[in-house]
Amino acid sequence: MTDGTVYSGSHWQRYATNDIDEAHAYIRRAFLDIKVRSSGEGRDGAGLRAVTTALADVDVTRLHYSARTQAQTAPDGDLNITHLMGGRFTIARDKNEYRLQPGDVMLILPDQPADLVYDNVDTFVARLPRALLEEVAHAQTGISGTDLRFNSSRPISTALGRHWTKTVSHLTRSVLPDPALMANPLVAGTTRHLLAATALAVFPNTAHNVTLRPAGGVTPQPLRRAVSYIHDHADQPITVDQVAAAAGVGARALQLAFRRHHDTTPMRYVRQVRLQRAHRDLETADPTAGATVAMIATRWGFTHLGRFSTDYRAAYGCSPSHTLRT
Known part of the structure; x- marks a missing residue:
């Protein structure tokens, strides 16, 4: 192994070093700043090996580091989940x-220093930018970015911890390694938001304490503009703020209007529209010409075929493969 060796692909990068100082420098670049208090040789020297898959501003890294290290973090606001x-x-x-x-x-x-001790670790680390967390939290609850804070390093429950690992496992095995999927902006945007939404659900944070209160009524005309915008842009990445801007109202008022008049949130409504588009494509597609359920589902941003099939059956009373065949 050569110190500081880097191999790169279109969406991934491999890094390897046996040098302790190089390893610490890599950790600071890839994750967060640390002040190293002590670091010794491990079973493989100071061997660090990392494979990172990047999706815009989100990184998922499989990291092995053999040296025993004591360090203090100097967080910069971004999330690192191990x-x-x-x-x-x-x-x-x-x-x-x-x-x-x-x-x-x-x-x-992300906002408070902590003391770390790690020895011969083999981990998956997901790094999520603060701006993405604020965007998704605001879309879900209306909370402002300055009010979003995480309160504990532990998941809310063991079951939610498993939910995080299953989500990352699915993405790293089936979505992130596929250049064709990552080239689809709808899939890429959905994947980024899925990771952020899962992090917000799994770890205690102040967004859990937000209760939406009436923020003024939204007349039918802005709501119609919002619905029209969603239908016109369903094949593109969409955020709540974009829909609110198109409707000419605030994001908080838009959330309340969708809950009051459609019994859902704007982003769940987006998902419903995309499910309808997938249904339409399944009805008109020709399986003898190579059309598949997976192809159509991913076209509309559904990268987890199991969940897609469950949602589809609940909406249409049959499996997507049945619709494609008939």
Whole structure:
């Protein structure tokens, strides 16, 4: 292994080094700043190996680092979420200590320093930018970016921790490695927002405490503009702020209007429209000419075929493959 060796593809990058200083520099570049207090040789020297898949401003990295290291974080507001596959990893803040076991999930708090101890770790690390978290939290609850704070490194529950690992596993196996999928802006945008929404659901944060209150009525005309915008742009990445701007109202008022008049949120309405488009394409597609359920589902941003099939059956009473064949 050559120190600092980098191999790159269109959406991925491999990095490897045996040099401790190079390894620490890589961690600072790839994840967050750390102040190293002590670091010794591990079983493989200071061996660090990393494979990163990038999606715009989101990175998912499989990282192995053999040296035992004690460090303090200097967070910059972005989220780093670790799924420990092997080795030992401890995070401590004040008097609270979280010792991870293989299979556990941990958030390095984005706004507060913490003490880390890691030894011969094998992990998946997802790095999500602060701006993306603020965008998704605002779309879901109307909370402002300055009010979004994460309160604990532990998932809210073991089941939610497993939900995070299953989501990342699906994306890293079926979506992120596929250049054709990543070239689809609808798939790429959906994937970024899925990771952010999952992080917000899994870890305690202030968005959980927000209750939407009436913020003024929205007349039928702006709501019609919002619905029209969604239908006209369903094949493109859409945010709540874009829909609100098209409607000429605030995002908070738009959320309330959709809940009041459509019994859903704007983004769930977007998903319903895309499901309708997928249904239409399945009805008109010719399987003998090579059309598949997977092809049509991913065209409309549905990258998890199991969930797509469940939602489709609930909406139309049959499987998507049945519609395609008939």
